[in-house]
Amino acid sequence: MNRGIRYLLTLLAALFAAPVFAQHTHDDGHDHAAHASGPQRTVAWPKEVVELAESLPVQDGGRVKPFYTYAGFTLLRLNGKRSVKTPTGERLTPTEWMLDVLFYPDLANTYEVFSVDDIAAVREFGGPTDGKEKRDRWSYEELFPHVEQLFERARAYSQIDEKQLDTVQRQILTLAHNVDEYIRISRKTAFAQTHLPVGAGDGLTKIFGGREEIRFSELLDKVDALRVLQGELESDPSRAGERDSLNRLLSAAVQVTEGSEALAMFPPTHDAQSAPEWLSPSDVLLQSFAGGGHAHEHVAMMADLERAMDARGDMGELHKSLAGFAGRTKELARARGEYEKIGLELVYYKSKLLDYSHYGFVLGFLLAAFMWLKPRSKWLYRLTTLSAWGAVAAITALIVIRCVIRERPPVSTLYETLLFVTAVGALTALVMETINRRKLALSVAVVLGTLGIFLANKFEELDKRDTMPELVAVLDTNFWLATHVTSITLGYGAGMLAAFLANAYLISRLFGLRKNDPTHLKSLSRMTYGALAFALIFSVVGTILGGIWANDSWGRFWGWDPKENGALLICLSQIAILHLRMGGYLRDFGIAMATAFQGTVIAFSWFGVNLLGVGLHSYGFTSGIAMALWSYYIGQWGLMAICGVHHMIENARHEALTQAERTPDVAPNPRAADGRAS
Amino acid sequence: MRFIDAFVKGLSSIWLSVVLLVLLALLTWLGTLEQVHTGLFEVQKKYFDSLFLIHHVGPVPVPLPGATLVMGVLFVNLILGGILRMRKGVSTIGILITHFGIAFLLVAGFVKAYFAEEGHLTLYEGERSNVFTSYHHWEVAVLEKLPDGQVREVVAPEQLFADAEQGARVVLNSPDVPFQVEVTRFLSNSRVLPKGPMFTPPLPVVDGFFLEALEKEKENESNAAGAYVALLDPRTGKRTEGVLWGLSKQPWTVEVDGRTWGIELRRAQYLMPFVLRMDDFKKEDHARMTMAKSYSSDVTVFEGSTSRPVKIEMNEPLRSQGLVLYQSSWGPQNGRPGDRLFSTLAVVRNPADYYPAFACFVIALGLLVHFGMKLWRHIRAETREAV
Numbered sequence A: 001m002n003r004g005i006r007y008l009l010t011l012l013a014a015l016f017a018a019p020v021f022a023q024h025t026h027d028d029g030h031d032h033a034a035h036a037s038g039p040q041r042t043v044a045w046p047k048e049v050v051e052l053a054e055s056l057p058v059q060d061g062g063r064v065k066p067f068y069t070y071a072g073f074t075l076l077r078l079n080g081k082r083s084v085k086t087p088t089g090e091r092l093t094p095t096e097w098m099l100d101v102l103f104y105p106d107l108a109n110t111y112e113v114f115s116v117d118d119i120a121a122v123r124e125f126g127g128p129t130d131g132k133e134k135r136d137r138w139s140y141e142e143l144f145p146h147v148e149q150l151f152e153r154a155r156a157y158s159q160i161d162e163k164q165l166d167t168v169q170r171q172i173l174t175l176a177h178n179v180d181e182y183i184r185i186s187r188k189t190a191f192a193q194t195h196l197p198v199g200a201g202d203g204l205t206k207i208f209g210g211r212e213e214i215r216f217s218e219l220l221d222k223v224d225a226l227r228v229l230q231g232e233l234e235s236d237p238s239r240a241g242e243r244d245s246l247n248r249l250l251s252a253a254v255q256v257t258e259g260s261e262a263l264a265m266f267p268p269t270h271d272a273q274s275a276p277e278w279l280s281p282s283d284v285l286l287q288s289f290a291g292g293g294h295a296h297e298h299v300a301m302m303a304d305l306e307r308a309m310d311a312r313g314d315m316g317e318l319h320k321s322l323a324g325f326a327g328r329t330k331e332l333a334r335a336r337g338e339y340e341k342i343g344l345e346l347v348y349y350k351s352k353l354l355d356y357s358h359y360g361f362v363l364g365f366l367l368a369a370f371m372w373l374k375p376r377s378k379w380l381y382r383l384t385t386l387s388a389w390g391a392v393a394a395i396t397a398l399i400v401i402r403c404v405i406r407e408r409p410p411v412s413t414l415y416e417t418l419l420f421v422t423a424v425g426a427l428t429a430l431v432m433e434t435i436n437r438r439k440l441a442l443s444v445a446v447v448l449g450t451l452g453i454f455l456a457n458k459f460e461e462l463d464k465r466d467t468m469p470e471l472v473a474v475l476d477t478n479f480w481l482a483t484h485v486t487s488i489t490l491g492y493g494a495g496m497l498a499a500f501l502a503n504a505y506l507i508s509r510l511f512g513l514r515k516n517d518p519t520h521l522k523s524l525s526r527m528t529y530g531a532l533a534f535a536l537i538f539s540v541v542g543t544i545l546g547g548i549w550a551n552d553s554w555g556r557f558w559g560w561d562p563k564e565n566g567a568l569l570i571c572l573s574q575i576a577i578l579h580l581r582m583g584g585y586l587r588d589f590g591i592a593m594a595t596a597f598q599g600t601v602i603a604f605s606w607f608g609v610n611l612l613g614v615g616l617h618s619y620g621f622t623s624g625i626a627m628a629l630w631s632y633y634i635g636q637w638g639l640m641a642i643c644g645v646h647h648m649i650e651n652a653r654h655e656a657l658t659q660a661e662r663t664p665d666v667a668p669n670p671r672a673a674d675g676r677a678s
Numbered sequence B: 001m002r003f004i005d006a007f008v009k010g011l012s013s014i015w016l017s018v019v020l021l022v023l024l025a026l027l028t029w030l031g032t033l034e035q036v037h038t039g040l041f042e043v044q045k046k047y048f049d050s051l052f053l054i055h056h057v058g059p060v061p062v063p064l065p066g067a068t069l070v071m072g073v074l075f076v077n078l079i080l081g082g083i084l085r086m087r088k089g090v091s092t093i094g095i096l097i098t099h100f101g102i103a104f105l106l107v108a109g110f111v112k113a114y115f116a117e118e119g120h121l122t123l124y125e126g127e128r129s130n131v132f133t134s135y136h137h138w139e140v141a142v143l144e145k146l147p148d149g150q151v152r153e154v155v156a157p158e159q160l161f162a163d164a165e166q167g168a169r170v171v172l173n174s175p176d177v178p179f180q181v182e183v184t185r186f187l188s189n190s191r192v193l194p195k196g197p198m199f200t201p202p203l204p205v206v207d208g209f210f211l212e213a214l215e216k217e218k219e220n221e222s223n224a225a226g227a228y229v230a231l232l233d234p235r236t237g238k239r240t241e242g243v244l245w246g247l248s249k250q251p252w253t254v255e256v257d258g259r260t261w262g263i264e265l266r267r268a269q270y271l272m273p274f275v276l277r278m279d280d281f282k283k284e285d286h287a288r289m290t291m292a293k294s295y296s297s298d299v300t301v302f303e304g305s306t307s308r309p310v311k312i313e314m315n316e317p318l319r320s321q322g323l324v325l326y327q328s329s330w331g332p333q334n335g336r337p338g339d340r341l342f343s344t345l346a347v348v349r350n351p352a353d354y355y356p357a358f359a360c361f362v363i364a365l366g367l368l369v370h371f372g373m374k375l376w377r378h379i380r381a382e383t384r385e386a387v
Helices: A003-017 A047-054 A067-079 A094-103 A119-124 A140-157 A167-187 A202-207 A216-221 A223-234 A237-257 A281-292 A296-310 A315-335 A342-350 A353-373 A378-406 A414-436 A440-463 A478-511 A518-553 A562-582 A588-612 A619-661 B002-011 B014-034 B040-048 B067-084 B090-115 B158-166 B355-386
Strands: A057-060 A063-066 A112-116 A136-139 B052-057 B060-065 B117-124 B128-145 B151-157 B170-172 B180-187 B190-194 B209-213 B226-232 B239-245 B252-256 B259-285 B292-303 B306-313 B318-320 B323-331 B342-349
Touching: A047 A067, A047 A094, A047 A315, A057 A067, A057 A315, A063 A067, A063 A342, A067 A094, A067 A112, A067 A167, A067 A342, A094 A167, A112 A119, A112 A140, A112 A167, A119 A167, A136 A140, A140 A167, A202 A223, A202 A237, A216 A223, A216 A237, A216 A281, A216 A296, A223 A237, A223 A281, A237 A281, A281 A296, A296 A315, A342 A378, A353 A378, A353 A440, A378 A414, A378 A440, A414 A440, A414 A478, A414 A518, A414 A588, A414 B355, A440 A478, A440 A518, A440 A619, A478 A518, A478 A562, A478 A588, A478 A619, A518 A562, A518 A588, A518 B355, A562 A588, A562 B014, A588 A619, A588 B014, B002 B067, B014 B040, B014 B060, B014 B067, B040 B067, B067 B090, B090 B355, B117 B259, B117 B323, B128 B158, B128 B180, B151 B158, B158 B170, B158 B180, B180 B209, B190 B226, B190 B239, B209 B226, B209 B239, B226 B259, B239 B252, B239 B259, B259 B323, B259 B342, B292 B318, B292 B323, B306 B323
Parallel strands: none
Antiparallel strands: A057 A063, A112 A136, B052 B060, B117 B128, B117 B342, B128 B151, B128 B259, B170 B180, B180 B226, B190 B209, B226 B239, B252 B259, B259 B292, B292 B306, B318 B323, B323 B342
8 A cells, every 4th residue: 555545544534433523514615505506496395306215225323224214203303393394485395405405405404494592692703693492493504603613513512411501502512413413414415516626647538538627526546547557656756746746636636525425225235144334435546546446337427426417407307316316225125135224214104194093093082072072972982093003013023014014023112111011001992892892991091002102203294314223232032132121011002901991980070070870980990900910911011020030131130220120110010909809898989080190101111211310312202201291190199189189078967968968966986988989 | 917917918018018118119229329429339338238228318318228138028028918919810910920930030030149159261372271260269179199290189168267357277187188277367459569578467476477458448358367277286296387469479388298389379169060171262343343242252162072162252152061161351462463371261060050031921911911901891891992
């Protein structure tokens, strides 16, 4: 390896090693200054171009996924939602937005996509605040003159312990990460927009046929010849001028790929086993100069992108070039066995199964309300049942598709627990309904389903990360995910269903609903018991399986870790309730109260313990979950308190009545046992 | 007799079970919240490995039974009330099976707590060993170099001399050693300092050095024990004083009986019935991320005259002859690509290793039988009602 290349490699290595925020200094002229007005898109993105882009495979977060998924979560992170409204009033999907960032960066820079919750954060680094609300969005163009100050603050705050940061500081950090990510994405196609100056020299003239400017792909294509030339120039001091030209050319090539490593779109030409990492333009350059050679597929892909870039303004031509790029990418990915699931993942998102499931539950919820108003109507009952079963079928299909895509059991992340618990809870309730047909379990199913999917959507919005991520080493085991995690989550689902049924009991008692039907409360109580028993089996077995797993991975069955303790608390509360029932210490009312409380124990174990320590990343995420949790705790305990007081008043009144009926000389029984009223 | 009857009845009552379950839940909950402020080791000692404790609610001290006591009583309650005195019949068979499984699980916990040996085996690639080292316990070893070049060891475990920490003088004897070792003082965390001219240290000075007692570290593994010892030669009556320190690299050497002996204080070492060679440690990351995808150690196990290659990785421990070896840690963390790495395997000898899996199966069976029968009866009743 000669000196020039070594210099180049050092430069590249330095770029790779540089920390976030450190790379983008804005004094260099070639950086895409936000105020420059480049080509503008005048027509909407044609459907065929968007569909082509959506299906492009990219490697991100350790796995190969559709461009559609990547664009969706990236926009969600920046903008807080999966759409952008442009200054001209056009509404863009994530893919269309990212196509603009890649092909029309100057246009995309005017879109207000950086969402900030508190304007104080923008004020702190001197960003523009005129005409902005407290919670608003900014465009890259607006932030551009202040990016240096933003990164400087973020660098300082990233040195501080996360727990010590206040909300404004956290928002500055988040915004800096988002701006950094945005810049890296827009750098992705910088190489395709640039012409590199060849410079003077006989060797260079010969290699590039006398042209003054070349494209990046052409330089890459001639790497071997350039290496030979560099060797010759090294040993010939009389050609110092040409050596400088060559070094200038190579530096320019490095500069146009700088920062492009965010997203890997170039599959290696080797098999996935020996070369698991996909490449960015800078990786391709680095590899070919490091002597690893380059694949002409990659050169052709670069040329495709350059042609697509040149064809801006002619969507037909752009589509043709992009199709060439997509064809080559897919062919390489397919050869590596990394393309099979892309189509299915697109189906997963574009079929909108989750939305349809949600609609089904909401519709079932409305129908159930009418059903209770018109209890005799058979067709209302049938429609509600149909709607609920449809919704459960949709969410089940969705979970199955996720399993197929990731080749994993149904639950491996917190988000998936929400989907699974919803499906299990609703399905169990529907099975109960087919057993006793009293409309109660059906009603609980639609309420649980509506709420569960609402929470899942909220969670995704807060987390803003791919919901099908790679897992850390200890979790990456399908056997234990399938047994322990599935079992515990089944326990959560059935336990939450029991809590819902218990609440239905409490509310029925409180408002005297269906007082004329003596079987109403009794069957609610029976179903609560059934769900609780079902939950107990899976909670206990799941908890012990967790211990066996821990024994296999850490050498101890039990370590009093918060998550273990949470699982134990669920088991203990369920066992205690069943024993209190068995011993006759609690009757229907008391069991309903205790089971409702048990729901908050599950919530504590499910989400609460995760909030105790560190590990959950951004402030918005944890605070959002904490808020939801505390609302549930307080709402549930409040309801229990009201029901308890109401119960005592009822008992006292009942006793007074019976006492009045009795002859005064008979002593009343002073101990009104719990739950005797029913 | 009536008192005993009432006592047994109370001890086996379902009311007591509920009280104990609620107490255990309370302790679990308090012990979870406490972990926000205090390390796991301390929390475990206070709430879970204890018989009694004082919990502070703000400034108010609340005395509570510790989880060990609660679980002990729960075990008795379970055996008496949940198995022995329970009505036996078709309808209770599921519950009986479940209770048996739970009791067995508690037994597994007690067996593990009292009989397990735990430690680690840290080897650089290429190294081999048949000894693993405790994280927590110390021992005093007397080493004798035999004429054939081998070293014979006589070892005294920590429980034999732990009383020396409270000032008791402990004398260690062995028929294999022609002298006695008297431990006059034991310090669970200490450092060695040279005696300077300007001060008088609180502890004795031997050969210009003395031990300074230190506060115990939060992480028990970081403590460095130290001991003052004296050798007594019963034939000559000669007494030789010395200082042992847990982290010193060389044993203290003495001449007795014309032979050379080494004496050292070290982490307790346990012999394995096989030799293990660390061949290769691998850490793989997910593509283009710093998140670990897998850790694994390729080792060779030599048993007698045979050897076999084994891969130890996350969730895939090596189980052999009562020992379980897990992938636990690795280093050096700042190593560059190509550097020689070491891998740390956690080693556990736990006679109850398989008990939980068995208990889990029994409990699952019991619960399924019990609630399955109930569900069956319920469905039949509902269908009759519907008819």
